[in-house]
Amino acid sequence: METSLVFFSQLSMCEPKAKTIFKLIHGSGKEETSKEAKIRAKEKRNRLSLLVQKPVFYDDTPSTRSGQLAKETRVSPEEAIKWGESFDKLLSHKDGLETFTRFLKTEFSEENIEFWIACEDFKKSKDPQQIIRKAKAIYEKFIQNDAPQEVNLDFHTKEIISKSITQPTLQSFDVAQSRVYQLMEQDSYMRFLKSDIYLDLTKGRSQRPTNLRRRSRSFTYNEFQDAKSDVAIWL
Incomplete structure (x- = not known):
């Protein structure tokens, strides 16, 4: 139990x-x-x-578009026609510079004009520390290998800048700026003059939507090494 x-x-x-x-x-x-x-x-x-x-390339709200058109309509056809006389006249005009920058964005090559603008600003530097700081920022953004907005420069030009970046002068980027200027003048500027963005302005028409497209960047400055090398101060 x-x-x-x-x-x-x-x-x-x-x-x-x-x-x-x-x-x-x-x-x-x-x-x-x-x-x-x-x-x-x-x-x-x-x-x-x-x-x-929305896709990044077409994120264009009505308010943004109307704001862009408001800027564009300030340019008279007569003024826009002057931009076609020379690349110098285009860049020396504030609205011309903005319009050309917008065009380059449609071709994914805006780093060229942004580098040119950065160099123009750099040459206005006064303080030694400011020169060093701006030179380093330009080098890291546009010049060094795999830079986020690397411009198309030959190895020799890059090497010279790389060696002098620790003790930069106001002339440190002159050669590189000249190369990029030549590329834009002989290549991008020619296409800009034939673009809808420019032609609509010369005829006083409202801007039509632009299609973003990827363009080949296989060309180099060597194609235009016989072109004028002097770069004037526009701004």
């Missing part, structure tokens, strides 16, 4: 443990299922958010 009592006593003690273990296992399964469901739901939301986002 004692053995029997001991036997039933063990069953009564084990039964709660079994139920507890079952509940723990069952509850863990629910928790894992719940986590998986949350992860799947999150992934679906991420995919949906990507689908509804």
Whole structure:
């Protein structure tokens, strides 16, 4: 009889443990299922958010477009026609510079004009520390290998700048700026004069939407090394 009592006593003690273990296992399964469901739901939301986002190249709201047109209409056809007389006249006019920059953005080559503008600003530096700081910023942004907005320069020009960047002068980027100027004058400027952006201005028309396109940058400054090398101060 004692053995029997001991036997039933063990069953009564084990039964709660079994139920507890079952509940723990069952509850863990629910928790894992719940986590998986949350992860799947999150992934679906991420995919949906990507689908509804506007492409970066065409993120053009009506307010932005109207603001651009307001700027463009300030330019008279007569003034725009003067831009076609020379690259110098285009860059020396504030609206001309802005319009040319907008054109280069459609060709994904705006780093050229941004580098030119940065060099113009750099040459106005007065304080020695400011010269060093700006020179380093230009070098890291436009000149060094794999720079975020690297301009198309030959190895020799880059090497000279690299060696002098620790002790820069106001003339440190003159050669590089001249190379980039020649590229824009002989290549981008010629296409600009034939673009809808420019032709619409010369005829007093409102700007039409421009299509962004990737253009080959296989050309180098060597193609234009016979061109005029002097770069005037426009701004």
